[in-house]
Amino acid sequence: MHRRTDGIVIAIDGPSGAGKSTIARLLADRLGYIQIDTGAMYRAAALLLAVAGVDLDDLVAVERFCADLNIELDVVSGRQVVRGNGVDVTDQIRTPEMSLLTSRTSTLKPVRDALLKAQQLMGRRGGVVLEGRDIGTVVFPDAEIKFFLSASVDERAKRRFEELTAKGEPVTLADTIEDVIKRDRQDSERDIAPLKQSDDAILIDSSRLSVEDVLTVMMEVCQNKIKAMESLS
Numbered sequence: 001m002h003r004r005t006d007g008i009v010i011a012i013d014g015p016s017g018a019g020k021s022t023i024a025r026l027l028a029d030r031l032g033y034i035q036i037d038t039g040a041m042y043r044a045a046a047l048l049l050a051v052a053g054v055d056l057d058d059l060v061a062v063e064r065f066c067a068d069l070n071i072e073l074d075v076v077s078g079r080q081v082v083r084g085n086g087v088d089v090t091d092q093i094r095t096p097e098m099s100l101l102t103s104r105t106s107t108l109k110p111v112r113d114a115l116l117k118a119q120q121l122m123g124r125r126g127g128v129v130l131e132g133r134d135i136g137t138v139v140f141p142d143a144e145i146k147f148f149l150s151a152s153v154d155e156r157a158k159r160r161f162e163e164l165t166a167k168g169e170p171v172t173l174a175d176t177i178e179d180v181i182k183r184d185r186q187d188s189e190r191d192i193a194p195l196k197q198s199d200d201a202i203l204i205d206s207s208r209l210s211v212e213d214v215l216t217v218m219m220e221v222c223q224n225k226i227k228a229m230e231s232l233s
């Protein structure tokens, strides 16, 4: 394991719409850690592949494209910014179409290999909260803390629907439920790094919990672990 000079690695995995991004951002803020939204990285990769017109069935072409792929996460004036090959793609990657496309492109081995390497490099010093689907199982199986954040399909679809309508997206609740079910299936049934709870992850069901409730539980776990690690060093 690379020496963690900046703190511990905290993994938050779970299905789409469970509240991972909000929770990861707040948790990272409170701990003075960096948030790494790996879903945003997969979304940026999907967008760039689509814009470049790469044939997703041609894995050699996908691999060639991924060799020069550069995805950066940044915070500018308190807002997360995602750049793909130097271009700000923050808003473009958040549409329902991009969600479904990303669910597909994230099954491709060249895409996963490229982003796995980038994520391991970004997090290896510690002091990070990584959120995604395979952080505790594949990216950082040695993470000091692993959470698996889940919620019922109805609750997750309701949250996503409210988020999209607030942005003026013309969606229906029925369509959103269908999308959530479809993405769950694609994310958990793929061959490489499927969405799966790690055996040593702490399961939190957020269906009936507020953001603050979830944070309280997580902060306690994190502070205890950080204190225990500090007393060892």
Ligand code: DC
Pocket: 016, 017, 038, 039, 040, 042, 043, 099, 102, 103, 104, 106, 131, 132, 133, 134, 135, 183, 187
């Ligand atoms: O968390 P999100 O909804 O922004 O993720 C978008 C897609 O990316 C999702 O369908 C699954 C995929 N993803 C993945 O395969 N592995 C990750 N570590 C993070 C996201």
